Amino acid sequence: MSQLQTLRGMVDLLPEQTRRWQAVESVAREHFRCAGLDEIRTPLLEFTDLFARGIGEATDVVGKEMYTFLDRGDRSCTLRPEGTASVVRAALQHGLLSQGPQRLWYGGPMFRYERPQAGRQRQFHQIGVEFLGASSPRSDAEVIALAWDLLSALGIQGLKLEINSLGTPEDRQRFRSELVGWLEERVEQLDPDSQERLSTNPLRILDSKDKRTQLLLNEAPTLLGALSEESVRRFDEVCALLSALQIPYQLNPRLVRGLDYYGHTAFEITSDQLGAQATVCGGGRYDGLIQQLGGPATPAIGWALGMERLLLVIAAAAQADPDGPAARLTATPAPLVYIINRGEQAEPQALLLARQLRGAGLAVELDGSSAAFGKQFKRADRSGARWAVVLGDEEALAGTLRLKPLRGEGEEQQLTWEDALSYLTKQR
């Protein structure tokens, strides 16, 4: 293929797709508005150091998935692989935290150099929420509810919310050595990947997909068992609040997140419609991150959801229920009016007419072909427009137009522009 094309893992959104994206984005925007969140937009490019320090040097994301390069000034730059670190950086840089707790949302492209797969591209898009300066268990429940309700509003069903507590750094430290000690006595029963992780990132062994490892882990010490009393109490409270909100959840003591900054509450929302990349939304509490990035000790919690995956799930939901809310999101809009025009006098006038109707907020498609009327009618019909306006030289000379309903009943009528405009405005 010598033709120009996108880089691997980079995807064009063609108009039909873009429409769906916009529909989802507007639902999300409205959802966040009602919840009193403010949007924040940060650059796609940051100093590499932000992610190295924020996400953790040892994580896979930082270690082998980042788009990192030197700019012309020899600064090491990285295309953001996730949103949280940037949001925290921006909040610190501009002193947002001194104005009190921040309830923020963001959206946009993220970049990870991975092998593309279903629900996984190299440039992908997230919508995320970050509550900075929120410490109470109630904020955990509110943040999770925000994600859950957004997904419900989009008409998605069959989602599973899994939740776990990762405790404090001390809890994890204690558990790590406990787990490593236990597993080291049984190394030969672990799959090769997990053996590797025993020294690099032992907690991640917990969500290994290997059957034998899973089985073995049934006997292993659990994270919940290693939590301090206080951590347990906190987690119980979060769970109780979720129950009170009637948000169904499942405890998953094996749920571990891949980014170092998570602690206490961690959760994932998964769908069975997605193949291997089942996580639609994931997040958790990150009380240590802000301080780690040079700010004041500030508790925080957030989540991110993957747009591409969300759209896949919506497509599945739309197919399952052709009249449901998901299907409405994917519907194709048609213009209200299609202007059929032909002739030396008529064509410039049609352009003017289109402009007037559009100025009144009507969706108007203007045929630019100068083709025979029959041809243009065919196109008008296919456009899905409810009305055809016919403007030929005959009408142009009379200062009128013909208005013909294309869908319902009714006769074609000849009207002045003014009358047509007020009539169509009422039809909208």
Added chain:
RNA sequence: GCGGGUGUCGCCAAGUGGUUAAGGCAGCGGCUUGUGGUGCCGCUAUACGGGGGUUCGAAUCCCCUCAUCCGCCCCA
């Protein structure tokens, strides 16, 4: 980074060594040169992702390469 599948017109797709590479959808033109939705007719791949090889002969076999998809890994 590893493993497997696939690559024929914008989309779907037949074709599995032998004269001109089916068909459908979409598009364009016409029947219908001022009135659509149906119908009918016509047009649209010197070309089968790219390169090399085997052969008298390849979309069809072999090798390499690229792309894509699925899984591992990772994560949203």
